[in-house]
Amino acid sequence: MVKFAANISMLFPELDFLDKYKAAADAGFKAVEHLYPEGFEPEQLAEKLAANGLVQALHNLPAGDWAGGDRGIACDPARVGEFLDSVGRGIAMAKALNCPKINCLAGKLPEGIAPEKAEDVLVENLRFAAGELKKEGILLVAEAINTFDIPGFFLRNTAQTLAVLDKVGSDSLLYQYDIYHMQRMEGELANTIKASFDRIGHIQLADNPGRHEPGTGEINYDYLLPFIDGLGYDGWIGCEYVPQEGFGWMERFNG
Numbered sequence: 001m002v003k004f005a006a007n008i009s010m011l012f013p014e015l016d017f018l019d020k021y022k023a024a025a026d027a028g029f030k031a032v033e034h035l036y037p038e039g040f041e042p043e044q045l046a047e048k049l050a051a052n053g054l055v056q057a058l059h060n061l062p063a064g065d066w067a068g069g070d071r072g073i074a075c076d077p078a079r080v081g082e083f084l085d086s087v088g089r090g091i092a093m094a095k096a097l098n099c100p101k102i103n104c105l106a107g108k109l110p111e112g113i114a115p116e117k118a119e120d121v122l123v124e125n126l127r128f129a130a131g132e133l134k135k136e137g138i139l140l141v142a143e144a145i146n147t148f149d150i151p152g153f154f155l156r157n158t159a160q161t162l163a164v165l166d167k168v169g170s171d172s173l174l175y176q177y178d179i180y181h182m183q184r185m186e187g188e189l190a191n192t193i194k195a196s197f198d199r200i201g202h203i204q205l206a207d208n209p210g211r212h213e214p215g216t217g218e219i220n221y222d223y224l225l226p227f228i229d230g231l232g233y234d235g236w237i238g239c240e241y242v243p244q245e246g247f248g249w250m251e252r253f254n255g
Contacts, residue, residue, distance in 0.1 A: 002229050002253050005031035005057040007204070007240035021048035027247045028254075033058040033238045035066070036089075042096030049097060056099040057236035058141075058202055061129070062086040063105045071145070072105025074125045075118040075154045087129045094138050101139045101202055103176050104129060108152035118154055119164065126168045134172035141176035141201040146184035149211075157185050158192055162199055174201025178240070183208045183219055190227050197231050206241035213241050215249045225253055 006024035008017070015023055017037065024032050032054050037045060049056055064070030064079070073079040073086070090102050104126060109118050130140045142165065144155040155161045161175055177200045179189060186192065193200065207217035214221035228237075 002225050002233075003031070003236050004029060004250055004253075005033045005236040005238045007034060007238050008032050009034040010240050011243055013243070018044065018048055021052045021054060025052040025054055028250065029054070029239075031055045031057040031236050033236070033240075034060075036060045036062045036093070038062070038066070042093050045093075046096050046098075056094075056097040058101045058103055058238060059090075059093060059097070059099055060103045060105060061090040064107070070107065071150050071153060072107030074104055074129075075106045075108075075122040076110050077113060077117060077121045078110065080121065080125065083125050084128060087132050090129075091133060091136055091138065094133075095136060099138070101141055102129075102133060103141050103143055103202065105143060105145075106154040108150065109154050115154075119167075122154065123164060123167045126164070126173060127170060130168060130170035130173040134170070138172075139201055140170075140173045142173065143176035143178055143204075144181060144185070145178070146181040148184055149181075158182060158196060162196065165199065175199045176202045176204065178204040178206075179219065179224070180204070180206035180208055180211055180241070189219070189224060193228060194231060197233075200233075202235060202238065203228065203233065204238040204240045206239075210244070211242050212244040213239070213247075213249050216244060221249075222252070 006029040008020040012020045012023045064073040073083050094102055106122050133140045144157055144161045145153045147153050147156050165173055207214050207219050209217055
């Protein structure tokens, strides 16, 4: 049976961040995930998890100045020191939340930097992060993101991401497969997931167009989610979408 985690960076936008934990539990979720929550101490979040009977499925490494337009810094040659520092912050957060996985956002290709140079930096940064996380028993995942929503994002499809992971060469680094992003970039969802299944460490969903909940767009989740379950995926599937019609869609997958 598929298991859904509420991405509280996107869901419940009407609520303050700390109030989203109770809202997630009330909606039937047993787990949450989020971006790196700047401005909150790990102990605050751990208390919210415990109070609402939730587990932390995933969070991101610090991704730079999100409000200023950063979407990760891992491919930026000018910010390697900042990235290395972010790994320690991410580990501290994960340990406080008993979180087994951290996602690394590669970021946008910096202006004036050749893609080959950015890839070299990304590979070295991922190798460092995977090694540090492995010491703590934490899995690192890296995500490809569509370039319609984030123009210039460096990791943009499955083949490219897996090639980077091959260059890193770590058994503590896997692929975070976001169904919405990859529908926009490459389609062929079921076959790609099947072919890459042993490389996938986390899955996220939203429908397309609009990035709303399953059932609002073109993706056949009634086929795709049982297909993923049939492959033997036993991790959480992060619900990272812009809410539009509530959570009734989950009922048909929870039985």
